[in-house]
Amino acid sequence: MAKRVGIEVSLAISEAVKLAQVDAVAAYPITPQTHIVEHLSELVAEGELDAAFIPVESEHSAMSVCAGTSAAGARTYTATSSQGLALMNEILFIIPALRLPIVMTIANRALSGPISIWNDHSDIMSVRDTGWIAIFAENGQEAFDLTLQSFKIAEDHRVLLPISVNIDGFTLSHVIEPHEFLDQEEVNRFLPEYKPAVQLNPDDPVSMGAVGVPEIYAEAKKCQDEVLKGSITVIKEVFAEFAEMFGREYKVVETYQAEGAETLLLTMGSVGETAMEAIDQLRAAGRKVGLVRLRLWRPFPAADLRAAVRGIKTLAVIDRAVSFGGTGGPVAGEVRSALYSVKDAPYVASFITGLGGRDITVDDFIGMANQAEAMAKANEIHEYKMIGVRE
Amino acid sequence: MENLNVYAAKMAPQQEFLAGGHRACQGCAELLAVRLVAKTLGHDYIIANATGCLEIVTSSFPHSAWKVPWIHVAFENAAAVASGVEAAVKVLQRKGKYPVDRKITILAQAGDGGTVDIGLQALSGALERGHDMIYICYDNEAYMNTGVQRSSSTPYGATTTTSPSGKVDPLGQHTMKKNIVEIAAAHNVPYVATASPSYPFDLMAKVKKAAETPGPAYIHCFVPCPTGWRMAPNLAVSIGRIAVESKVFPLYEIVDGEYRMTVTHKNHRPVSDYLQPQGRFRHLNEDHIAEIQQQVDKSYERLLKKVKMSSIELD
Ligand SMILES: Cc1ncc(C[n+]2csc(CCOP(=O)(O)OP(=O)(O)O)c2C)c(N)n1
Numbered sequence A: 001m002a003k004r005v006g007i008e009v010s011l012a013i014s015e016a017v018k019l020a021q022v023d024a025v026a027a028y029p030i031t032p033q034t035h036i037v038e039h040l041s042e043l044v045a046e047g048e049l050d051a052a053f054i055p056v057e058s059e060h061s062a063m064s065v066c067a068g069t070s071a072a073g074a075r076t077y078t079a080t081s082s083q084g085l086a087l088m089n090e091i092l093f094i095i096p097a098l099r100l101p102i103v104m105t106i107a108n109r110a111l112s113g114p115i116s117i118w119n120d121h122s123d124i125m126s127v128r129d130t131g132w133i134a135i136f137a138e139n140g141q142e143a144f145d146l147t148l149q150s151f152k153i154a155e156d157h158r159v160l161l162p163i164s165v166n167i168d169g170f171t172l173s174h175v176i177e178p179h180e181f182l183d184q185e186e187v188n189r190f191l192p193e194y195k196p197a198v199q200l201n202p203d204d205p206v207s208m209g210a211v212g213v214p215e216i217y218a219e220a221k222k223c224q225d226e227v228l229k230g231s232i233t234v235i236k237e238v239f240a241e242f243a244e245m246f247g248r249e250y251k252v253v254e255t256y257q258a259e260g261a262e263t264l265l266l267t268m269g270s271v272g273e274t275a276m277e278a279i280d281q282l283r284a285a286g287r288k289v290g291l292v293r294l295r296l297w298r299p300f301p302a303a304d305l306r307a308a309v310r311g312i313k314t315l316a317v318i319d320r321a322v323s324f325g326g327t328g329g330p331v332a333g334e335v336r337s338a339l340y341s342v343k344d345a346p347y348v349a350s351f352i353t354g355l356g357g358r359d360i361t362v363d364d365f366i367g368m369a370n371q372a373e374a375m376a377k378a379n380e381i382h383e384y385k386m387i388g389v390r391e
Numbered sequence B: 001m002e003n004l005n006v007y008a009a010k011m012a013p014q015q016e017f018l019a020g021g022h023r024a025c026q027g028c029a030e031l032l033a034v035r036l037v038a039k040t041l042g043h044d045y046i047i048a049n050a051t052g053c054l055e056i057v058t059s060s061f062p063h064s065a066w067k068v069p070w071i072h073v074a075f076e077n078a079a080a081v082a083s084g085v086e087a088a089v090k091v092l093q094r095k096g097k098y099p100v101d102r103k104i105t106i107l108a109q110a111g112d113g114g115t116v117d118i119g120l121q122a123l124s125g126a127l128e129r130g131h132d133m134i135y136i137c138y139d140n141e142a143y144m145n146t147g148v149q150r151s152s153s154t155p156y157g158a159t160t161t162t163s164p165s166g167k168v169d170p171l172g173q174h175t176m177k178k179n180i181v182e183i184a185a186a187h188n189v190p191y192v193a194t195a196s197p198s199y200p201f202d203l204m205a206k207v208k209k210a211a212e213t214p215g216p217a218y219i220h221c222f223v224p225c226p227t228g229w230r231m232a233p234n235l236a237v238s239i240g241r242i243a244v245e246s247k248v249f250p251l252y253e254i255v256d257g258e259y260r261m262t263v264t265h266k267n268h269r270p271v272s273d274y275l276q277p278q279g280r281f282r283h284l285n286e287d288h289i290a291e292i293q294q295q296v297d298k299s300y301e302r303l304l305k306k307v308k309m310s311s312i313e314l315d
């Protein structure tokens, strides 16, 4: 039976990984991911999780070891942050091309320099085009649930792609929250044993990672993109099955107070919770403002987003990373592109804020809603605005 | 089969796990060595291969020369990928979830660049963690796949495309070959050896020993590359023999820290016999050659001391 547990979110994620009965974990420590892998190594040492725990000498090797474990047919998990993710970069591209369903938690943290251990989304944005499915959790319960669901999504033979579950470093990873835990029997009913489609096996030898000559490279890439885009169907199916079994509902694009709204804020990650408070205050003051929370970053849920913002006048996109020299925050750029050909598309304001651990307050969200409405009214041509920065 | 310096092809296993028709250059000793390794390991093994000549010439999609399971991920991480395969097979077999319950040998293979330079960290990590696997470095003494650039395994005085012999700087490579064999041995792994396809039975015996040794084994295999060394393709095997006969590349093994020569010669040839047929050394003058002779003698003496130390019985 499900039980309610007050526990640090990092540990809840490790417990979800344990319940998924992974076969292999390879990881390298980096703040704020450390508590997740420390707890996993403890679970292995205590015999609570029967898995290989491989304490590698770098993140580049962490992802390379994961490639090896997954290719050999092991359910594989890792976690990292920031510089660690950057060091994995080369291998991140190869994992989806090899169709290896690895699950990775990214405790989102700013990239150097200057070095910063605090939260923003510059790490995940830097690996946007690696071909991984990227999901955002907003609170501990979501992190726990999405971790379990990720294995099922990744390992579906229609998908066979790696997934990153993104949680905000410290502001989510290190807080203690109540979680509804599932028990082993419930998880087993939901998540079947991993059956690899191909596997390194001397009785049935395969060559994985062959040279892609010009005659096939483009086809291989097209194929990969089709599979990634198509994974949204499986993601929705798994969300629906989870909701049916355990009563907690997930959508690729979530909305809050969006009914009848003229202005919507759009966030990813744990700041959504603060944004909701701002929405409550604005609604109480009679303003028609709501919230869109993007749960799925890759594949980008363009159709669901279009449906969510249909008929509104103003969309204020809040980014937590800079696309240097670009025309907006990375999320705003994507949103604008998804809405460009839509008739009567809303005005899209791009705000960049909350970099390197800078707080985003309720008042900041109210301010951004106000600014976005004024900019829309004046049809102000802008690229992006940085909020809460001393100039 | 040790110390059999004769070609007795009938004594080698008939089975082939590396198919013909791959795209290696004529006379490539790297592929010759790989073929011998593949024969020795037989059916039950899995390869993690680094980027480099070997990967390129054997895996051009939709073709593959490999009759055993084979994975290539990137250039510098063969040791890490192999670590993962080893850990996974072990845990899956323990949990009864792997389709084969026989012992599977895990082999990582890479060139000298993928080992002594960019792959050194991953190799060190894998050796230190003690995975039960074999790592073979096929040392052709440069980055051949990208057009013969220097590596830290390129020998003193050799020209490559990034250590050329010029008017101001005629020498070629300025540094001595990195002693990766000692570096591997310093990880206290149970088995380390040098090998050469010019001594096929010595090579096969070492591969067999490495496979039978629990824990990590490192084999450094000397593979003449006619293309990169600028010599005739038909010299690849004989130059490998001359390398041993001239003490340039001694064949030995380190078992649990104890050194032992596996091939010895009474009369050593001068290094000039080794240098002369190779275009990459053609620019060297007599002083250079004398200097190389000195270096080779000194390294060999140092190695013999270790061999001697190992043979002393301590009570
Ligand atoms: C990270 C990275 N850097 C550089 C390269 C380019 N590269 C591919 S193979 C190679 C050289 C391989 O040399 P070596 O390992 O000695 O193998 P060989 O081809 O000589 O057998 C280089 C530099 C690469 N593929 N990846």
Ligand code: SF4
Binding pocket: B023, B024, B025, B026, B027, B028, B029, B030, B031, B053, B054, B057, B140, B144, B145, B224, B225, B226, B227, B228
């Ligand atoms: S370049 Fe050298 S190592 Fe590469 S295939 Fe040709 S002969 Fe072999």
Ligand SMILES: [Mg+2]
Binding pocket: B111, B112, B113, B138, B139, B140, B141, B142, B143, B144
């Ligand atoms: Mg080389």
